Amino acid sequence: MDLSDVDDVSVDLWFWPTTPNLGRQSLFSWRPEPDSGLWIGLDNGEAVAQAGGATVSIGPIEERTWHRLTASYGRSGVLKLRIEAVQTTNPSAVRIASTAVPSVGHVSGSRSAEIFFxxxxxxxxxxxxxxxxxxxxxxxxxxxxxxxLGLQSDTRDSAKDPLAARDFELGISEWSVTDVSGGGYDGYAINMPMRAATGHNFDGTETAWPHALLHYGVIHFHDDDLFDAGWEPSFSWSVPTDLKSGVYAAHVFTGSSHDYIPFTVRPATGHPSAKVVLLLPTFTYLAYANEQLVNQSDAMSHVDYPVQEQDKYIVENRLLSLYDRHSDGSGVCYSSRLRPIVNMRPQCVMAWLDEGRGSPHNLNADLYIVDGLHEHGTDFDVITDEDLHHEGRAILDPYNVVLTGTHPEYWSLDMIRSTQDYLQSGGRMMYLGGNGMYWVTQLDPSTGASVEIRRRGPSTRMWEPEPGEAHLSATGELGGLWRHRGLAPQSWLGVGFTAETSGPGRPYERRPGSFDDASRFIFHDVDDDVIGDMPNLIQSYGAAGYEFDRADPMLGTPTNTTILATATGFSDDAQACSEEIMTSDSSQSGSVSPLVKNDMVLVEYPNDGAVFSTGSIAWSGCLSQNNYQNNVSTVTCNVLDAFAHDRKDYRLPEDR
Structure with a gap:
């Protein structure tokens, strides 16, 4: 900002500090030269203004309380700071402090400088x-x-024309910040500080920011926000035009250190190479990117952490996932791919799973599906959540069957609607995971490089947004669970999240529906009544486990759903999800709650469309047992072969 001809300067703003005693923190900084300009901030619990070699302060500053701050200095030779704390229970208290500035010329020095908030x-x-x-x-x-100042009720109400002004309620879904003064001093919100946050005048009459913009003229800053690490490329590689669609990794190494950086190759647009497509849940990968849940949860204090080099790097560099909290205790609602994501690596485990021993999760668990497809000799393409979000049903239509990963938890409305349209038109899906299509999620429309959630309850969650901050800044839509917006996964997948456990899983027991003519094809060459009674690569035992799903007509499970098998008998380590609890009691554990069960189902759609749902994250961990000669692998291959076939009725037997 060019203020080289300015002789006086004032700053007027509202602030709501969350860690006012945590060292030196800058609210406003304009430093054309070392001894010129103006700095306003916090320093160990006091509000401070500095200019011209002088310092003035007021304290103490109250945590999570709105304060009106004004600072000014110039030709008068006086640096003045004014603080007004606004609390519900006490009348406003104004505190003013001032001091003489040692020397005053042009307050701006001789050159322009950027303004930072x-x-x-x-x-x-x-x-x-x-x-x-x-x-x-x-x-x-x-x-x-x-x-x-005494005549103003708000910083926006000034009778004087501001040189520069920011109204953060404008452009909430973007990261550019417009100067509303008309001076053209536009700016940019760096590293995605949280937008759509409530302001000093939020009164609860509206809780959706699109309906009350003036109540949301706020940006919530964090000292550990990170959107783009700004790294320069270390190497580049052009994908050969004839390279098969699939999951790959770049092997990088120096000396004895090495790493595998995963990436996918999708089929050329409009040129699918197979009848089967694997939809990798990359939104979920971003949600868990750099999670340090064990490090931030008292409930997991029994788990040794960090357990691997990736965890150490995450903690040392203050990297955060959507399961973590910022240093001020607020939840992390944005997660970007333009930064190191070191836990999305082959052989990296999620620390708290499998009773604290660590376990494959997300990408690493999904690689068991990839391996199973190769072992079965199935030709398949690979696409990602981003592809489906952007291109919709058109990217699914060429395929006879879509396979999900083990934990497709984070889905956007565009993805849900597109997949439902595909199924209604005769498409088929194999939902090979658990706790899927659970959280309302949105890809940042401005950058396309991050996802956003708001963990509104009731839900199984690690943090809660502030009152009035449950709507996504990207779109204004209500965050939380899809079930609370009438799109419970039961309503179109047949099953939805019901419980989780870090302990051993359970096998399924076949239900009468599995012997019907309509579902007989699923159990061809399977003589067992128990499915998945075996060791598991994801957890210690059982094909049903970790996070798992149940059918429930009250949540929308269609009448044309066949329950094929059910897993019960979970230990008390398994707990029903919190959104099922209406009143506090002690009846949520696996040994007593009827909700702690895992249903395997077949859902029929029009035009011979169908969904086969295992409803279990652990399912794919059994595929390779006994060199793939097991009933989990057989059931999976039976459904895959039937769904992928060109014949209209997938139930018809075929030559084997």
Whole structure:
């Protein structure tokens, strides 16, 4: 900002600090030269303004309380700071402090400089990051008198024309920040601080930001926000045009250190190479990217952590997933792929699973499906959540059957609607996971490089948004669970999340429906009444486990759903999901709750469409047992062969 001719400067803003006692934090920084400009921030519990070699402070500053702050200095030779704390239970209290500035010329020095909110400009990087909210900041080329401030009810109401002004309620779904003063001093929100946050005037009359924009003129900053690490490419490689669609990895190494960086190759647009497609749940990969859940959960204090090099890197570099909290205790609602994601690696385990021993999860568990497809000799293409989100039903239509990964938990509305349309038109799906299609998720429309959620309850969740902050900044839609928006996975997959356990799983027992003519094809060459009674590569035992699903007509399971098999008898380590609890009691554990069960189902759709659902994250961990000669592998291959066949009726027997 060019303020080289300015003799006076004032800043007026609202702030809501979440860690006011945590060292030096910058609210406003404008430093054309080392001894010029103006800095305003917090320092160990006090509000501080610095200019011209002088410092003035007011304290203490109260945590999670709205404060109106004004600072000014200039030709008068006085640096003044004014703080007004606004609390519900106490009347507003105004505190003013001032001091003489040793020498005053042009307050701006001789050159222009960038203005920072929420951080200090530190040369090649930023420093002194702020934790908390900032609302409606204004910059003036004049000093503001106490009398004038007393006439204003809000920073937006100033009778003076601001030199620069930000109204953060504008462009909430974007990362550019417009200067509403008309001066053209536009800006950018770096590293995705949280938008769609409530302001000082939020009164609860509306809880959706699109309906009350003036209540959401806020950005919530965190000292550990990270969207783009800004790394320069280390190498590049052009994908050969004849390379088969699939899951690959770049093997990088130096000396004794090496790494495998996974990537997918999708088929050329409009040119599928198979009748089967595997939909990798990359939104879920982003949700879990760099999770350090064990490090932030008292309930998992019994687990040794970090357990592997990836965990150490995550903790040391303060990387966060959508399961973690920022340093100020607020939940992480954005997760980007433009940063290191070191736990999305072959052989990397999720620390708290399998009773604290660690277990394959997400990509690593999905590789068991990839391996099974290769072992079965199945030609298949690979696409990702991003592909389905952007291209919709058109990307599914060429395929006879779509396979999910083990844990497709995070889905957007576009993905759900597109897949439902595909199934209604005769498409088929094998839902080979558990706790799928659970959270309302959105891909950032501005960058396409991150996903957003808001963990609104009731739900099984690791954090809760502030009141009024349950709507996604990307679209304004209500966050939380799809079941609370009338799209429970039971309503179109037949089953939905019911319970989870980090202990051993259970086998399924076949139900009468599995012997019907319509479902007989699923159990061809299977003489067992018990399915998945075997060791498991994902957990210690059983094909049903970790996070698993049940059928429930009350949540929309269609009448034309056949329950094929059910797993019961889980230990008390398995607990029914919290969204099922209406009143507090002690009846949620596996030995007593009828909800702690895992159903395997077949859902019939029009035009010979169908969904086969295992409803279990653990299912694929049994595929390779006994060199693939087991009933989990046989059932999977039977359904795959039937669904992938070109014949209209998948139930018809074929030559074997």
């Amino acid at each position: 929420g951080a200090e400009h530190g040369g090649d990087s930023a420093t002194d990051f702020y934790n908390g909210k900032i609302e409606a900041p204004r910059v003036y080329s004049t000093t503001m008198t106490d009398e004038h």
